[in-house]
Amino acid sequence: MPVFNIGPSELILVLILALVIFGPSKIPELGRTLGSGIREFRRATQEISTQFNSVLDEPKKEEKKEDKEDTKD
Known part of the structure; x- marks a missing residue:
């Protein structure tokens, strides 16, 4: 998945500039x-x-814990 839309000619140009x-x-x-x-x-x-x-996810875990406690009563 390329991040930049760089073609082969642009890549070669960038590499030549970096080399220089x-x-x-x-x-x-x-x-x-x-x-x-x-x-x-x-x-x-x-x-x-x-x-x-x-x-x-913490509030979801607390809700599940409370639901389990309510069903036990």
Whole structure:
């Protein structure tokens, strides 16, 4: 699922510009840094989503608990 609508010609242009600006020795380091940044961003968004969903589920759990107690009486 591509995030950006970039075709092959645009991608080649971006890679050539990166090569000219940063030089061939810095490209692998930039790739690793970008990859680790994307992984950290995904991990953080997953953690936030999990916490958000658990907060939303708490009232539902309380309602179920109250329903069970009411049926016991």
